[in-house]
Amino acid sequence: MIIILKPEITTESYEFEQLKGYLEQFKDVKLQIAEYQGMTRKVIEIHLIGDTQKIPLEVVQSLPGVEKAIRVSSKYRQIGRHGQLEPIGFDYNGLHFDQNSFHIFVGPCAVDTPEYVEAMFKAMKENNVRTARMGAYKPRTSPYDFQGHGKACLPWVFELAGKYDVAVIAMEVLAPQHIDEIFEALEKTGHPTGVMLQIGTRNAQNFELLKAVGSQQEFPILYKRGMGLTLEESLNACEYIASEGNHNIIFCLRGVRTHLGDPHRNLVDFGHVPVVKRLTKLPVCVDPSHPIGSRVQAPDGIKDIYHVAAQGVVAGANMVIVEFHPEPSKALCDGPQALFLEELPCFLEYLDTARSAYLEMRNIVARHTMHQMAPKP
Ligand code: PEP
Ligand code: MN
Numbered sequence: 001m002i003i004i005l006k007p008e009i010t011t012e013s014y015e016f017e018q019l020k021g022y023l024e025q026f027k028d029v030k031l032q033i034a035e036y037q038g039m040t041r042k043v044i045e046i047h048l049i050g051d052t053q054k055i056p057l058e059v060v061q062s063l064p065g066v067e068k069a070i071r072v073s074s075k076y077r078q079i080g081r082h083g084q085l086e087p088i089g090f091d092y093n094g095l096h097f098d099q100n101s102f103h104i105f106v107g108p109c110a111v112d113t114p115e116y117v118e119a120m121f122k123a124m125k126e127n128n129v130r131t132a133r134m135g136a137y138k139p140r141t142s143p144y145d146f147q148g149h150g151k152a153c154l155p156w157v158f159e160l161a162g163k164y165d166v167a168v169i170a171m172e173v174l175a176p177q178h179i180d181e182i183f184e185a186l187e188k189t190g191h192p193t194g195v196m197l198q199i200g201t202r203n204a205q206n207f208e209l210l211k212a213v214g215s216q217q218e219f220p221i222l223y224k225r226g227m228g229l230t231l232e233e234s235l236n237a238c239e240y241i242a243s244e245g246n247h248n249i250i251f252c253l254r255g256v257r258t259h260l261g262d263p264h265r266n267l268v269d270f271g272h273v274p275v276v277k278r279l280t281k282l283p284v285c286v287d288p289s290h291p292i293g294s295r296v297q298a299p300d301g302i303k304d305i306y307h308v309a310a311q312g313v314v315a316g317a318n319m320v321i322v323e324f325h326p327e328p329s330k331a332l333c334d335g336p337q338a339l340f341l342e343e344l345p346c347f348l349e350y351l352d353t354a355r356s357a358y359l360e361m362r363n364i365v366a367r368h369t370m371h372q373m374a375p376k377p
Pocket of ligand 2: 110
């Protein structure tokens with residue numbers, strides 16, 4: 001069961017204490033508080049876990065301070081929608097993320113040289129983009145490949161990000177200590193930017209890491225679907241994160257591994273954008289770089305990465321994360337799929353057009369639905 005509190009009630013309110021007192025008589029039921037902070041309001045929920053059958057819904061519903069009580073049959077009790085209020089999303093470093101917002105994160109696969117990182121941030125600034133991606137810790141298939149510069153590069157990356165007014169960098173973490181290293185480097189440099197902790201596809205079911213990112217409140221999380229996992233397994237992994245207390249999660253589709261995706265690197269799974277939006281409150285991201293894996297282009301002159309990015313956006317994606325590099329042939333990781341810095345304005349305009357098309361398509365459907373529902377003369 002989930003109890004949603006009225007907007008004016010906090011965990012300090014008298015009504016909250018009364019409600020808690022009432023619920024504590026049910027001995028086999030554990031209480032968990034979940035708080036969601038949106039742009040205009042905060043929602044506090046009490047999640048009841050255990051044998052909740054004997055708790056009378058109508059009684060709970062009528063208690064002071066309760067806006068709504070719902071019995072949840074869904075397994076996604078934290079990230080699920082449960083038909084309650086519209087999902088509110090979250091704010092981070094001046095930006096808002098929810099199922100209606102739209103952001104484009106650009107940057108190299110891995111942090112390499114200060115010159116390349118600065119060139120990337122500079123191009124972003126020139127194109128009014130404040131959301132970046134780049135890994136300091138890289139999970140590589142071979143132990144002999146570049147593993148990322150690790151914590152050593154963090155101070156200069158963050159300082160350069162501050163110089164070019166970058167608000168958020170999506171950065172993969174491979175182990176719980178990387179979260180502390182990122183936090184320490186931000187502290188040391190005076191928080192010139194923000195970080196979204198990325199859980200990569202290879203760690204999609206690393207439960208200790210999921211619990212570690214979930215049990216901190218400093219950073220939001222970008223969770224990338226497991227390349228060999230069902231959607232249900234990946235959503236359950238997000239449930240792990242949220243059940244530790246952090247609900248600021250974005251779910252990223254990045255393709256799944258199967259030879260049926262050949263000649264692409266992975267099979268594009270962006271048809272799941274509306275599915276994730278329907279099943280959960282989470283904003284949904286698409287990563288067109290990793291499913292495609294190269295800069296190949298169609299006879300229409302448009303690269304496959306552009307084509308599938310637009311497919312994700314037209315399906316309603318709230319975020320696109322894509323790899324760019326100032327000199328892809330010299331990139332230490334994923335160079336073949338990095339887009340050229342010079343094409344950043346083109347890519348942004350292309351995606352803005354796809355986003356406008358999506359918004360217009362949504363209006364068309366809403367208008368026709370209203371028309372169909374209007375009483376017939
Ligand atoms: C990445 O974003 O560079 C990355 C390694 O992604 P994924 O975990 O989806 O392969
Ligand atoms: Mn990569």
